[in-house]
Amino acid sequence: MRTASFWIVSFVVAAAVLALSRGLIANEYFFFAGYVVLQYIVLSTAWNILGGYTGYTNFGVGAFFAVGAYSSVVLHKLTSVPVPVMILAGGLVSGVLGFGMGYLTLRLKGVFFAIATLALAIVAQTLIVNWDYVGGSRGIYVIRPQQAPLLGSYIQYLYSLMLVLAWIAVAIARTIERSRLGLGFNAIRDDEAAAEAGGVPTLRLKLISTTLSGALMGMSGAPLPYYVTYLDPASSFNLSYAVNSVAMPLIGGMTSWAGPVIGAVLLGTIQQLATVTISSALNLLIVGLLLIAFVIIAPNGIVGLVQARARLR
Amino acid sequence: MLSLDLAVNAVVAGLLLGGFYAAVTIGVTISFGMLDIVNIAHPAFIMLGSFVAYFVNSSFGIDPILIGVVMAPVFFLVGMAVYQIYFYAFEQRGEESIQGLAFFFGLLFVGEVALILVFGVDYRFVEAPYIGPALHFGMIDLPLRMLIPCLVSLLMLAVLQLFLGRTFIGRAILAVSQDRLALQLMAANPTRIKRIAFGISIATASVAGALLIIIQPVEPSIGRDYIGRIFAICVLGGMTSFPGMLAGAMLIGIVESITATFYGPSWAPAVAFGFLLLTLAIRPAGILGR
Amino acid sequence: MPPLLEVGGLGKRFGGFVALEGIDLAVDTGERLGLIGPNGSGKSTLVNCLCGALHHDSGTIAFDGRTIDGLPAYQRTRLGLARSFQLPKPFRSLNLVDNLRIPLLYTVNARPGPRLSHDAVVDRCLALLDDVGLADKAARLPRDLTQVEMRKLELARAVASAPRLLFADETMAGLSPSEVEEILAVLVRLNEQGITIVLIEHIMRAVMSFSTRLVVLVAGQKIADGPPQEAIRNPEVERAYLGE
Numbered sequence: 081m082r083t084a085s086f087w088i089v090s091f092v093v094a095a096a097v098l099a100l101s102r103g104l105i106a107n108e109y110f111f112f113a114g115y116v117v118l119q120y121i122v123l124s125t126a127w128n129i130l131g132g133y134t135g136y137t138n139f140g141v142g143a144f145f146a147v148g149a150y151s152s153v154v155l156h157k158l159t160s161v162p163v164p165v166m167i168l169a170g171g172l173v174s175g176v177l178g179f180g181m182g183y184l185t186l187r188l189k190g191v192f193f194a195i196a197t198l199a200l201a202i203v204a205q206t207l208i209v210n211w212d213y214v215g216g217s218r219g220i221y222v223i224r225p226q227q228a229p230l231l232g233s234y235i236q237y238l239y240s241l242m243l244v245l246a247w248i249a250v251a252i253a254r255t256i257e258r259s260r261l262g263l264g265f266n267a268i269r270d271d272e273a274a275a276e277a278g279g280v281p282t283l284r285l286k287l288i289s290t291t292l293s294g295a296l297m298g299m300s301g302a303p304l305p306y307y308v309t310y311l312d313p314a315s316s317f318n319l320s321y322a323v324n325s326v327a328m329p330l331i332g333g334m335t336s337w338a339g340p341v342i343g344a345v346l347l348g349t350i351q352q353l354a355t356v357t358i359s360s361a362l363n364l365l366i367v368g369l370l371l372i373a374f375v376i377i378a379p380n381g382i383v384g385l386v387q388a389r390a391r392l393r
Numbered sequence: 394m395l396s397l398d399l400a401v402n403a404v405v406a407g408l409l410l411g412g413f414y415a416a417v418t419i420g421v422t423i424s425f426g427m428l429d430i431v432n433i434a435h436p437a438f439i440m441l442g443s444f445v446a447y448f449v450n451s452s453f454g455i456d457p458i459l460i461g462v463v464m465a466p467v468f469f470l471v472g473m474a475v476y477q478i479y480f481y482a483f484e485q486r487g488e489e490s491i492q493g494l495a496f497f498f499g500l501l502f503v504g505e506v507a508l509i510l511v512f513g514v515d516y517r518f519v520e521a522p523y524i525g526p527a528l529h530f531g532m533i534d535l536p537l538r539m540l541i542p543c544l545v546s547l548l549m550l551a552v553l554q555l556f557l558g559r560t561f562i563g564r565a566i567l568a569v570s571q572d573r574l575a576l577q578l579m580a581a582n583p584t585r586i587k588r589i590a591f592g593i594s595i596a597t598a599s600v601a602g603a604l605l606i607i608i609q610p611v612e613p614s615i616g617r618d619y620i621g622r623i624f625a626i627c628v629l630g631g632m633t634s635f636p637g638m639l640a641g642a643m644l645i646g647i648v649e650s651i652t653a654t655f656y657g658p659s660w661a662p663a664v665a666f667g668f669l670l671l672t673l674a675i676r677p678a679g680i681l682g683r
Numbered sequence: 684m685p686p687l688l689e690v691g692g693l694g695k696r697f698g699g700f701v702a703l704e705g706i707d708l709a710v711d712t713g714e715r716l717g718l719i720g721p722n723g724s725g726k727s728t729l730v731n732c733l734c735g736a737l738h739h740d741s742g743t744i745a746f747d748g749r750t751i752d753g754l755p756a757y758q759r760t761r762l763g764l765a766r767s768f769q770l771p772k773p774f775r776s777l778n779l780v781d782n783l784r785i786p787l788l789y790t791v792n793a794r795p796g797p798r799l800s801h802d803a804v805v806d807r808c809l810a811l812l813d814d815v816g817l818a819d820k821a822a823r824l825p826r827d828l829t830q831v832e833m834r835k836l837e838l839a840r841a842v843a844s845a846p847r848l849l850f851a852d853e854t855m856a857g858l859s860p861s862e863v864e865e866i867l868a869v870l871v872r873l874n875e876q877g878i879t880i881v882l883i884e885h886i887m888r889a890v891m892s893f894s895t896r897l898v899v900l901v902a903g904q905k906i907a908d909g910p911p912q913e914a915i916r917n918p919e920v921e922r923a924y925l926g927e
Contacts, residue, residue: 131491132491135491137491137494137495139498184670185673188673190431190494191425191431191433191494191624192628192673194433194494195433195620195621195624195669196669196670196673198620198621198666199621199666199667199669199670200666200670202617202618202621202662202663202666203663203666203667203670206659206660206662206663207663209659210659210660217659260788260789260792263777263781263784263785263788264785264788264789266774266776266777266785267774267777267785269776270773270774270775270776270777271772271773271774271775273736273768273772274768274772274773274774274840275774275785276735276736276755276756276757277734277736277756277757277760277765277766277768277841278757278760278785278786278789278790278840278843278844279757279760279761279785279786279789279790279793279844280757280785280789281755281757281758281789282757283755319502319505319617323498323499323502326495326498327495327499330491330492330495334491335776359510361506361509361510362510364502364506365503365506365507365510367502368499368502368503368506369499369503371495371498371499371502372496372499372500372503375482375492375495375496375499376478376481376482376496379482379492
């Protein structure tokens, strides 16, 4: 399918999901849960651009996500802007953070890069914890506007925004996948020295990858303050965001846009159900165990399993 | 306001802390520095060691260091089992990077969550006669709860250094870390050696965990602070050298201690990580070779 | 006509170890230059410095008349300086066509002038694979290739960037005599198509038959530079290879 067609088809699918869910579903909880699943679609797709496509493992997801959320807090305190603008702002700030991280870690590979991302996340968290303007370690309360801009409840509005963001993220991933940029990313992942010798501007491409990945993560975190209404560093920098962002693409499959989507929908739904029925700590345990199991048994994820079966036919 | 008393004690505390940090890092120096296995889950095993010490100490009143040493063989077996899984899943298939990292990341996370499920998120501590009293030399205070772990840690370091240098298996481990091909030509099985070495690295976590809970009360998420510290010290120390690692550990211990004393403890976690970033930025040539 | 590649006083140290010292070298267009020397003499270091994988500490490098000293490796490749790797480094998750597509897209299509369309790119990749005899494995992955096929893929990848100068770094190491002949034939064909070739090799028979000029490197210094038969008879060269 040509890239342009993909954008249109995926838009139609997203619009259909939106119309059906808002038209047919009355239970408010669906939109609470749905928001989280969609948020994870964006997070894991974003992670996969740097991780699955370019081969650089980012454990500092929490930093980009939380920076997006806290940039919204700052905007909320300074002035009153619609949430879509906050999303763009979150994306901008996190994109700059991604560029900075990429620049600092240019010459690091493998585990050193991963640890550096973790280090960055801790440093970012420490800075926010000590920044009283946004509440510091005590956290901050954010009041939702009275009226939702469209019809329906405010949560339905946030859900709709996240759906649009998920569509954009997935379409961007697919576009990259089929482009020269995507091939360049893959070359870097497979053998950076050979890529450089082959004419690929590896440093530039790595910066593009970290910036884009960071920006999308920041955008997924931007609406969070309005979603939770109480934001604190402990929850927004939570390691579970990092684990999920790694587990979902890994379980779904890292080589294609479909992997993170499958992983996010599957794991996200399981977690939403588990949080309600069993404890939330137990549901995190399940995610961790699934990650380990898949990494051992099916390292190419669900997409990889499907492709392997197709090849055997 | 620079109080000499405060500063001197901060440095001393830092030295003692650094000695302890060496115990925490020695495992990774073996698994990552020597064997090239990216075990970022090492902090999870340390936390396990801490909670095992807590459990046995609070149930039977046994000294925590004794628990750590006695449990070390159990941790050794666990380490060998983990290596076996890692070897089957990754080293044999030639996969590397992301899947291997994800495996250990998953272990780290599962370890923390499992501890939360069993023990909850409250701080736990152990009881021992040397927690509380301190030695005094003029203006210098030496809390025993820091001095004793530091000494035990140095002892463990010395024992391991001797083991690596004097025993057959120890020297085989050193050989593997330098040249796998040569070892195969000598008809020693590198897999078996690596498994033993990895087991040893996890066994050190048993002792390190016991020392940790003597120094401070622990709760499951503390492990995360140690990832940065461990790798910072490992890199600072030049990856494979024990003396280098000890020096790096003391350096980080001192800087953390001074930061906590004069700027408050909430900045302390950032110190080690900041150091790590600095080290990685300034010494890329050494790292690129990996 | 000025040399295609001109190297003046090149030096490289690793800490206290002097890997290369005062290397002067000129390669003319269309030449078949052989570069030999004992293990550890600095051949690979020299290639890495010339191609941009390492930064040289002293001296200058000029390609096609312009200084390329500060340029990163990918820009040197785009200018027309290509290399194959001693240990083949294929893109493991991509099939052979894509392995060649990457250098094509990032060099030929990155140079000024009209860009090749997607179909034209694929056609050229298939043609390059055919030139080295790998056309029937175009859709396969590198792990399905034999050793000599990997070496050919490595060469094809270097040629995909349409280079003016190609460094063939120990392409024939460990191959059987007939496989060595296969690779030599490919290199000769490439040279006839207009690519200047620098052959870094240990297999003396191949180097002697292929080269129009021979350069000998020992302990980081150039000790001989001239027609193969002469260079070989240089007493210093004999000493380096055979001992006192």
